Amino acid sequence: MVTLTIDGVEVTVERGASILEAAQKAGVRIPTLCHDKRLVPYGACRLCIVEVTSRGRTRTMPACFNPAREGMEVATHTPKLAESRRMQLMLLLRSHPLLCPSCDAGGNCRLQDLVHEYEVPELPFTRESRYYHVENESHFIRFNMNLCVRCGMCVRICDEVQGENELSFIKRGMECEVSTDFGRPLQCELCGQCAQICPVGAIASKWLVGTARAFEVNRVNTVCSFCSLGCVLTVAERKKKIVAVSSPADSHNEGNLCVKGRYGWPYAYSEQRLKKPLIRKDGSLQEVEWNEALSFVAEQLMAIKGSSGPGSLAALGSERLTNEEAYVFNRFARTVMETPHLDHAGGYGYRALVDGLGSALGFPASTNSITEIREADVILLLAADLTETHPVAKNEAIMATSRHKGELIVIDAVKTKLTGRRGTHLMCKPGTEHFVAFAMIKEIIDKELFDRKALDLRADGLDELVASLAPYDPDAVGALTGVDADTIRQAAEKFARASRAAILLTDGMNRPAQNVLLARAAANLAVITGQVGKESGGVFVFGEKANAQGAIDMGLAPDLLPGFRRLADEEGRARFEKAWGGPLPQEPGMNAAGILEAAEKGAVRGIYVVGENPLETYPNRGQVERALGSLQFLVAQDLFLTSTARLAHAVLPVASFMEKNGTVTSAERMIQRLKPVWKSVEHKSDLEIFTALAAMMGKPAMTYPGPERVMDEIASLVDVYKGVSYDRIGDRGIQWPCVDTDDPGKRRLYEGGFPAGKARLQPAPTFQASPNQGGPFYLTPSSLKFHSGSISQFSFSLLEVVAGAVAEMNRSDMKAVGLVDGDRVRITDSFGASIAVRAKGSRRAPAGVVIVPQHFSEAKLNTLTRWDDPAPRVRVEKV
C-alpha cells in the first residue's frame, strides 16, 4: 500500500495503482479522453496530466499510466494545468468538425463537455478539414471518422475485452482513421462496445441517428432478459421505442454488453405482440376481453380437476419468469391447480445445477463471481461455447488469456472462438465431453495429483468415485471420445497444478441428457483439486435464460419447493403448507418429459404453459406435438402467438421484461430489479394473471398487491433470501446467500466450508458409447450469439443479422456429399424424422459433425433432438 495526497486529500491505494485511480478513490476528478478502467492505459490524449511533487521536485505527467508512489503530492487543477488542457482541446478542435448541433452525440460527448468545462474561448489555429465518407453499411453501428479524436478506445476494447480485433487504426498522421480492412462492413460480434466507449460521436448507434438527442430520452436502469448473466442495462427510450442501450461503468458487468443486450430489444414493440387474450371458439382462436378469458381458463381448469382429479393437470413454467412470478406460479400450481406436476426448461435444462452442483456441493448455483474468472491461471471450458451463449462471460476468458497470461483447457466437439486462444483444445466426439472430464479426474487420482488428507476432510465419496472410474481405461477413453490418453494426461496435470483454476459450463436446452454429467465431473474436479471456496476458482454453470437461477431458487421443479427444499423434507413442506394454506404433495410429481408422455396417453388432460414454447424447444418434436394436440385444455401465456400457443385453447398475452417490475437472479446469484421502461395497458403481468385466476378458482387468499410483497414473503420463507428486500437490492443488486438484513451477500460460496459439512463426490457414469446409430454424422444443436431461445425471432434487429438456420459443415464433408454453400440439405435421423435447411462450409465443424442452430421455428430442429441423446447420429443428403 502507498499513501499520497491529491489536491490535499490523503489517500492510500494498492501498490501499482495509477495516480488516476488514487484520485478516483480520493474523490478527485481528473479529466480523461482516452482512459477506461477496462483497458490497459494508453496515454494518447494527455488531458489527464497532473503536477506531481516528490522529493522536492515538481513534474507534470499523465495520471492514467503513472503509478502512485509513497509520499507524492499531486495537484490536478492548477492554472498551468488548466491552460495546458485548454491548449490541447484547441488542438483537437482544429480538425474536429464543429457540427455539434447536428451530431447525435451532442449532449453526450466527452469532448463537448471538456470544451465547456475548460471554457475554450476561441479557435486560434487554421482549421484542417477531414474528408472521410460516413460508413453506414454495418448493422446497428455507424462510423463517422471525421469526428474521431484517435483515443484508440474502440480499437482497444475490441481487442482487449472482446477479443475480436475487428478494428484497426489505418494510415498515418492526419489521415489516420479507425476502420476494418478495406473499409468493409463489420463482420464481428456487433456488440456495440466500440460505439459505447467512443467519447465522441465517431462511432454511434444507428438507432440514434435522427431519432433522439441525449436530453430528449427517458433513461431506466433494468436488467437484460436474454441470457443468465444479468447484465445491467440503461435503456434510453423515446416515444415507446428504444433508441439506445448502454450499461453503467460501475455495474457488475463493468459496462460491457453483448449484441442482444444492446440491440436485441425490438421484440418488445414488435407488431406481432399479442394485444388481447384469445380463446378457442368454434375451432379457432378469437380475441376476447380479459375477464372472459380468465373465467374461461378458471372454469376449464376447475372442470378437469373435478372430473379427472388434480393429478391430470400439469404446469410448465419458464426461466423467463421473474422470481416473484415463478414463486407465485409454484404456489398456484401446487395449491390452486393442486397438481404435483410442475417443471420448466424442458425438465432438464437446469438439472446440472440441481443434480450436479447441488448434490455435490450443497447449493444448486455457481460458486464464484464472474469477474473473478479473468484472474484464473487455468480455465476449463467444458462444452461451453461462451462466445455464442454468454458473450460477456467470454470476455473473462479473453482477459484471462491475454492480460493475465492464463491458459484455457477446452473440451469441446467443435471449434469455438476460444479454442484459438492460449491453451489446449481437446477436440472430442460430440456427446462425449463428460467422459473426457471424468478421464481427467481418474488421471488426477491415479497420479495422486491432489492432497488426499485435505480431500478426506472436505469430501465423501472418493471410494465410490474411484470404483466407478475403473472402466475409464485411457485407451478405451481415447477410442470412445477421440481424445488420446496423452492429451488427457497433460490437461489433467495442468489443471491439477494450477494455483487458481475455474471450470465453466453452460446449462440449457440444447444439450439434453448431458448437463448433469458435465456438472458432476466439474464439481468433482474442483473439489478434488481444492478449488472450491477460493478466489478465481470454483465451478460456473451458466443457465440459458435470464432467470435460470431464480427459477430453481423458486422451486419450479417437480421435486423442489422454493429455497431448494425437497418435497420429501418434512420441515420444509410444513413451512410452505402453513404459508400457502394448503396441503402439499409428499412425492415429487412428473417432470416435463413425464408430463408430455402422460398427456400423450391421456393421463394428463390439461397443461398450463407459461413463457415457454415446448413445441419448438423441447426435444422430440413429434412427441410434443402429439402430447399437446391430445389435451383437453391447453393454456399458453406468452408475448407472441408461438407455435405452442396456436395449439392452445386459451392464450394470455403478458407484459414483457420492458414492462414489468420484479427481480431476477443471475448466474452469479445476483438478485437484481427489473424496472418497467414503459407501461403497457393491454398486457397483464404474469403475477396479476395468477392472482386473478386463484381468486376465480376459489383461493382468494392468494393475493399480492405487487411484486415487492411477494419478495417479502419469499424472504420470510427462503433461507438464502432472508435478508433480501427491494430496498436492499437497490440499484446494485445483492448476491445470495443473504441471511439477515445486515448481510451484504456473498461473492463466493463455501468459503467457510460446505453446508452439509462435506462435499459429496459424484460417481462417474457408465462408460459406454451412445447406443443410437443412424448415420455418419453427429448432429450438434448450437446457440448463436445473435439469438436467444426462440424469442429473438421477433426482434427485427437480430433477424437482420441472422435470418434463419443454416447448417454448418466441414468443407471436406460438403465436398463428399456434393454440396456448395447455400445448398439445401435434408438431415435424417435413425427414426426417419428429418428436417431441411441450407448448409454452408464452416471452420467450426470438424469432419463428421453438422452444427445446426436451435433458435428458428422454420427449421424445426427439435424434430431430430431426443431427450436421452446429446448428439444424435444423422444422414445428410442434398435436396
Place this chain on the structure above:
Amino acid sequence: MEERDALLKKKVEPVVEAIPAEKLEQLDDILCRYEGKPGYLIPALKDAQELVGYLPQQVQGRVADMLGVTSSHVYGVVTFYSFFTITPRGRHTIRLCLGTACYVKGAKDILENITREVGITVGETSSDGRFTLEAVRCLGACGLAPVLLVGADTHGNIVPKDTVSILEGYQ
C-alpha cells in the same frame, strides 16, 4: 481550392484483380513459414509483396489466416507503412505536391500536363506500368514550390511546361 481538396481526399479504390492460382500456391508456400506466428507480420507482408507486386485484399486475407491475426490488423499495418501498397504500382512513383504554396504556383498546371502526357490522374497507374501518380499535401519544401518527386528525386521550381521533359528521364 475545392478542386484541390477533392483531389487530396480522393480515395484510391482497391483493384479487384484475380490473382492466378499458381501465384497463390507460391504465396502459400512462402507464408507457411510464418504459420501461427503473428510476430512475423511485417516480413510476411514483405515477402508477399515481393511475390505479387502489391497487397490486394485476397493476399492480405491469406496472410491474416496463416499468421492467425485478423484482416483488419493486417490492413492497419499495410496502410501504416508507405513501403506497402494495396494497388499495383508503376516502376516510378510521382508524388506531386498539392500543398498551398505549390498549388498557388502552378501545381494544377503540372497535373494537367501529366494527365495529358501520361494519361493518368491522381491515384492511377499508367497502362504501360511506367508511372503511378500520387498527390501529397506539403513536402516541406515550399521554398522550391512547385515541387514534385519522382521516386527519390526531388524536382523543384518547376515550370509547368517542363513537366514532360522531367518525366522523359524515367523510363
